[in-house]
Amino acid sequence: MLEAISALLKSMKNSVRDLLPIILVISFFQIFVLQQPIDNFADIILGTFFVVIGLTFFIYGLEMGLFPIGESMAYAFAKKGSVVWLLIFSFSLGFGTTVAEPALIAVADEAAKIAANGGMILNTDEARESYANGLRMTVAFSVGIAIVIGVLRILKGWSIQYMIMGGYILVVIMTMLAPKEIIGIAYDSGGVTTSTITVPLVTALGVGLASSISGRNPMVDGFGLIAFASLTPMIFVMGYGMII
Amino acid sequence: MSGAFVEFIQMLLATVTDVLPIAAIIFGFQFLVIRKPVPNIRKVLTGFVYVLIGLTFFLMGLEKALFPLGRLMADQLTQVSFIYQGVESALHTFHWSDYYWVYIFAFLIGFSTTIAEPSLIAVAIKANEVSGGAIGVWGLRIAVALGVAIGISLGSYRIVTGLPIHYFIIAGYIIVVIQTFFAPKMIVPLAYDSGGVTTSTVTVPLVTALGLGLAETVPGRNVLIDGFGLIAFASLFPIMSVMAYAQLSKMRSKNKK
Numbered sequence: 001m002l003e004a005i006s007a008l009l010k011s012m013k014n015s016v017r018d019l020l021p022i023i024l025v026i027s028f029f030q031i032f033v034l035q036q037p038i039d040n041f042a043d044i045i046l047g048t049f050f051v052v053i054g055l056t057f058f059i060y061g062l063e064m065g066l067f068p069i070g071e072s073m074a075y076a077f078a079k080k081g082s083v084v085w086l087l088i089f090s091f092s093l094g095f096g097t098t099v100a101e102p103a104l105i106a107v108a109d110e111a112a113k114i115a116a117n118g119g120m121i122l123n124t125d126e127a128r129e130s131y132a133n134g135l136r137m138t139v140a141f142s143v144g145i146a147i148v149i150g151v152l153r154i155l156k157g158w159s160i161q162y163m164i165m166g167g168y169i170l171v172v173i174m175t176m177l178a179p180k181e182i183i184g185i186a187y188d189s190g191g192v193t194t195s196t197i198t199v200p201l202v203t204a205l206g207v208g209l210a211s212s213i214s215g216r217n218p219m220v221d222g223f224g225l226i227a228f229a230s231l232t233p234m235i236f237v238m239g240y241g242m243i244i
Numbered sequence: 245m246s247g248a249f250v251e252f253i254q255m256l257l258a259t260v261t262d263v264l265p266i267a268a269i270i271f272g273f274q275f276l277v278i279r280k281p282v283p284n285i286r287k288v289l290t291g292f293v294y295v296l297i298g299l300t301f302f303l304m305g306l307e308k309a310l311f312p313l314g315r316l317m318a319d320q321l322t323q324v325s326f327i328y329q330g331v332e333s334a335l336h337t338f339h340w341s342d343y344y345w346v347y348i349f350a351f352l353i354g355f356s357t358t359i360a361e362p363s364l365i366a367v368a369i370k371a372n373e374v375s376g377g378a379i380g381v382w383g384l385r386i387a388v389a390l391g392v393a394i395g396i397s398l399g400s401y402r403i404v405t406g407l408p409i410h411y412f413i414i415a416g417y418i419i420v421v422i423q424t425f426f427a428p429k430m431i432v433p434l435a436y437d438s439g440g441v442t443t444s445t446v447t448v449p450l451v452t453a454l455g456l457g458l459a460e461t462v463p464g465r466n467v468l469i470d471g472f473g474l475i476a477f478a479s480l481f482p483i484m485s486v487m488a489y490a491q492l493s494k495m496r497s498k499n500k501k
Contacts, residue, residue: 022353061296065290
């Protein structure tokens, strides 16, 4: 019991250290630059305390739950030897974790407003909603595809740099063709798709796969799934902007 | 106190709804396709519960403390009355350097939120483990945070000046491609990953607030067109900074020999 408490205190200390920079930056600006009074000081202290507790539990659970399940599934798929199931799983994981992502929902709604203002779609609630939904599906689909491509890369041992460069070239070509209004949103959509739970899971999956296939190096082959997942949405969203 | 409890339950429900599809996919495949018991299932499930509780507290704390404060600050820093304080505003023609506090804020807030980003901590732990300690957890986190900091301040400069975003992004791609040829091979995939990892729970809301605030107040900018794009900067620059970090540490270890 005592040991558990001391471990908890130690990881709480780490969380405090992780948050210290934010606290310093905000205090510096409040005290020296903006010099305006803050309301609800008690709320802020309480909130900061919550953030510390939350981060502590998250990191704890990460090493107990998320990492092991990601890796054990990777080993199980590798042992089973069924590439088709592995790819179906990869697609579901990419699609399923992205389609419900709150940050993506927010970005899709903004994009619908831009499209309506730009006259690409009718400015009605209905048209905007269907545009936003279509965009969300597009991004989720593209992340699913990205994980499938990334997993195939690990299986085959393709080198990542040429694939990413190819992706960059596609992004540049699409940028020239896509309507100007969609470009900012499309570039942002690459960054918002990868959530706090997806990242550890997908990383553990990649590293687990690379370490269970002989001839693959977990460092060189295991990483890179997230890179694909943040590149394909840019291409697909610009494509979506061109079609609609 | 009961108010905070209700808030906690609401946030917990929201988090569970977010996690549910992921859990359904994982356990669905585990039971239907793999059909083998999960090793240490109790420990894994406890871990999931910890992750849920942790995320709930984390998000609740962010909503209570960090986001209102961060949004308020982004708002105050971009306000015309703050930018032109002490200047005869009617006669003053606007210059990008008037926004220097915004750039400093963008740099510091980008750096500090990235250090606190849970998914980056996760990837750094994994990279440290896989590389047998060759990649330090803190080294990677600081390299990524510096990249985000530079990216967001450059992105703010772009919003203020109104230059087209794709010039910056394409130039960034060219630098990434060049660096790829010179960087140690084992860092390349991790560097590419660190672009997508950096922008999640903590960074996105604050950075979006900054971008929208800037686009609203800088004369001649359109919120819808110029307000976006900071996230793209924040996910491009860490790729460069992580590769640069690897190159520097390789050079340093060469010099020692």
